[in-house]
Amino acid sequence: MRLGQLKPLVFLLAVLVPFFLTGCGSSSTSSAPISGDDVLTSGIAVDPYIEGAVFAEMLDGEELQRSTSSDKNGLFSFTEPLTPGSLIVMVEGGIHNGVPFTGTLKRQVDSATDAEGRLIASPLTTLLANGLSADEVIGLLGDAGIEGLSPADLTADPMAGLLEISGEEATDEALARLQAAMTVRAFLTVVDALSESEGWEVTLEDFTEDRRGLLAQMATGVKATLNATKVQAISSNIALGLGVSDAPPVRLVDVIQTAVSITDYVTARVISTSGDEIPDVESVLGSQAVQDMAFRYYLANNFTDEQREQLSEELQTQLPVVSPGDAFVLDPTSETPDVLPSDPVFTQELVSGKTFVFHEDDILEIIVFYANGTFLSYGDEDEGLFGHTGTWQIVNGKLVGNAEGYSSVEHTLISRDPSEIEVEFYDAEADETVIQTWVRAIPFVESDLAGRSFLVGQVLDDQLLRISFSADGSGVADFQEEEFVVDHFTWSINDSGAAVLVFPDFTDNLFRLPARSDGFVVVGYSLDAQGELDEVFGGEMLPAFPVEEELLLDKMFLSIPVFDTEDTVLVYFDEDGAYLLDEMSVAWQRVATWSVVDDSVVIDFLAPMPDGTSRIEMRLTWQNESLWFWVEGYSQQGTLLFAQPEEYREQLQLSVGDIDGATFRGEEDSEVFFVQFETDGGVLLCEGAEPCEEYELAGTWDIDRGVVFLSSIVEGNYNVLRLLSLDGEFFTFETRVIDEGQALDIFEETWVRLPQDLPQD
Known part of the structure; x- marks a missing residue:
């Protein structure tokens, strides 16, 4: 990630601790209004609410100031009081119902504010700012079929009072202002696309007979989509389709989002036919796609993962897979549209107050976005430690970061899911476009750690350690570097959800817990005695699992010490004991007995190993395609000699039936050979001819x-053959050639088992 060009930086404790121990730098937000009795400094962009929009205050053609980006509720603010009679004009469109807003809202600065002293900027106020009077706007909309509006409705928030009520509580009277705003927005969008100059600048003179007809058609479409009867029907159908009595109620806003998407579809179809064709809205509304879209918005807005898990398995499989904040569109190229996910965009909700982790190869970075519009990024890469602070904002669905002394960097959201997001940006220093995956951080809770042990794999330096958290707030970290080390610490969870580990040799270490499929990813830092950043580190925390005898019994494993991957050995467990086959052996050796005790594998050697190890205890850390154990070796006196992680990869086993009496064909240096395994234990070989002659x-x-x-x-x-893979009659072996206790060669080769009745001579 490059929210500003990175540079090495040493953090002082005074800088880091406030950021990480409080989780944010300030309790204020960049979009909070600063209004007094006689001062206007804030507004709301709505049609419905537009996020990420920026407005400029204009007076006599001169720009006086610019606003902050609007938040998810459309709220934006100016630094200086607004001048009565000036005009605020949208200069950056932001995101509207999950897609970019392409219009230009305007508002004349006057005293008509909402109850909190904020100016509303909507399509209706845009017509007023273009010079139409309130009576003229009300007359045009009345002729188009939207009646009952008052002058005060034109400058009011059309979404006011609609956010918290259910779909069944909707009334046509409550929806009238929103119907009017959506109608005008659809009308202006079509005019802007099909005219050369007018667009969102239309005046009363531009409302020709044809234009008035277009306005009426847009109003008909909006009212057919957004009326009390339709809203209540969609709400009832969602409840019936879900079939769960205690499900969250369908809110009116869920259906409003659907109505906006339908209006966008109708508008796009009108533009695509240059205004010659108005889609049959009733047929569109009658399609299953509309109900599907409303259902998806309902799930995205109201249904948590926990609520989904409480449903029956059959119902879970039938529900669409959606995430909070998802948006949807109807395919504008089809007369019978399907529901499609909209292109992903950055939103305030996605970023504000969140922590993300990026690690790839030798780079580890932690990015914290604070609600006050600042960010902190710190990490480690080839050049060493780095860190910087700056500001962030959402502009037209893109995340823009600015660090002092560096050019701004614009990030585009490529994809998102509950655990991570994928972003794209241009790295000016490397002169290339970069795509990164940022993992969302999840705060710790005590139950994540208390009474549990983990294997921690370092991202940056191949170090692994075992760390155990006791329920009483104490802990032990065991790790192997040049020598085995045991470190004791105390731990707690702070208010921001960070696990704080206090070691005798450090001031403190902070960990955060991003989601991962098979464990956790932890990231943190350590401070030296002077309180300066000493190390940034992170890796997967693989939780310990109980060991069951069935995991090992009658199975063969390739044991791979993590710190020395070349020193591998085959291990076999059966009822009689544990057997080893190393690189120099031509027979299995029974070396120990084994049992499962207190969820650990205990291996007692028949005779002490060369390093004095008499007993090994192995705790299962992770189970997937391989087993990961934390292995501790003890002397006969019980002294801990070593501790290290080991990977156990289960191996395929050959049986007598696989080869007894069988003939195999192979090739070496382009020459064919045949090997025949006789039932009496003999091996016959035929080389250099096909078919085999002798x-x-x-x-x-x-x-x-x-x-x-x-x-x-x-x-x-001796040749020792271990089966690597089996595909039908194709056997791939690893072959070790051993002579007088020395390994002469090791190679892989594939043999084909021939049909038993095929003559070879």
Whole structure:
């Protein structure tokens, strides 16, 4: 991420602690109004509410000031009081119902404000700002079929009073202002697209007979979509379709979003036909797509993951998969439209007050977006530690970051889901477009950690450690670097949801907990004795799981020590004990007994290992395609000798039936050979000809615990064959050639098992 060009920076404790221990730098927000009895400084952009819009105050053609970006409730503010008689004009469109707003709202600065002293900027106030009188606007809308409006309605918030009521409580009287605003917006959008100059600047003279007819058609479409009867029907259908008695009620705003999307569809269809065709709104409304869209908005706005999980499995599979903040559109290219997700955009709700984590290769970065419009980014990369602060804002659905002394960086949202977002931006320093995935951080709660142990894999330096949290607030960290180290700490969860670990040698370390499928990703920092940033670190916290005997019994594993991946060994567990087969062995060796005790695998060696290890205890940390164990080795006296993570990859096992009496075909250096395994234990070999002309006795074979051992009477050495993969009759082996305790060669080769009745000579 580059919210500003990065540079190495040392943080002082006085800078870091307020940010991370409080979770934000200030309790105020950048969009809060600053209105007094005689002062106007704020407004609301609505049709319905528009997020990310910016307005300029204009007077006699001169720009006096610009506003903040509007928040999700359309609220924006100016630094200086507005001048009576000036004009506020939208200069950046923002996001409207999840899609970019393409119009230009305007508002004349006067004393007609809402109850909180804020000016409303809507399509209706735009007509007034263009020079139409209130009576003229009311007359045009009345002729178009929207009646009962008063002059005060034209400057009022058309969404006022509609946000919290249910769909069943909707009335046509309450919807009239919103119907009027949506009608004018649809009308102005069509005029703007089909005229060369008028657009959102239309005056009374521009309302020709044809234009008045277009306004009436737009009003008919909006009223057919947004009326009390239709709203109540959609609400009832959603409730019936869900079939859950205690589900959240359908709110009017859920249906309003659907109505806006339908109006957008109708508008797009009119523009695509240059105004020659007005879609049959009733047929559109009768389609299943409209009900599906309303259902999706309802789920996105009201249904939590917890509520979804309480439904029956059958109903869960039938519900559309949506996330909070999702928006939808009807396909404008089709007369029978399907519901499509709108292109993802940044919103205040998506970013404000959130923490994200990015790590890739040797880069780890933590980005904190505070509600007051500032951000903090810190991390580690090849050049060392870095960090910077700056400001952020949402502009036309894009996240724009500015750091002092650096050019602004515009981020485009590519995709989003509940756990992460994908962003794209231009990196000026590298002169390239970059795509990154940012993982959403989730605050800790005590139950995430208390009484649990984790294996922590460092992102940046290949270090792994085991960390255990006791319910009494104490903890132990075990890790292996140049030598084995045990560190004790105390821990707690602070008000911002960060786990604070206090070690004797550090001031404190902070961890945050982003979601991951198989565990947690933790990120944090440590401070040196002077309170300066010493290290930024992070990695997956893989939680411990109980060990069951069935995980190991009668199975073969490739054991891979994480710190020395070349020192691998095969391990087999059966009822008689644990067996090892290392790189130099030509037979399994029974080396220990084993059992599962208190959710751990306890291995007692028959004789101490060369390093003095007499017993090993293994705790299962992660289970997927591999098993991950935290392995601790103890001497006969119970002294802890080492602790390290090991990966156990389960291996395929060959059986006698796989090869007994079978003939295999292989190739080496483009020459064909055939190997035949006789039932009496002999191995016959035929080389250099196809079909085979004559077999010769080459050695003997045996299978023990899934591995084939070949003794060569020609070369006097051993071949140990381990099955890597099996695809039909294609067997891929790893072959080790061993002579007098020395590994001469190791290679992979694929043999084809031939049909038993196929003659080879």
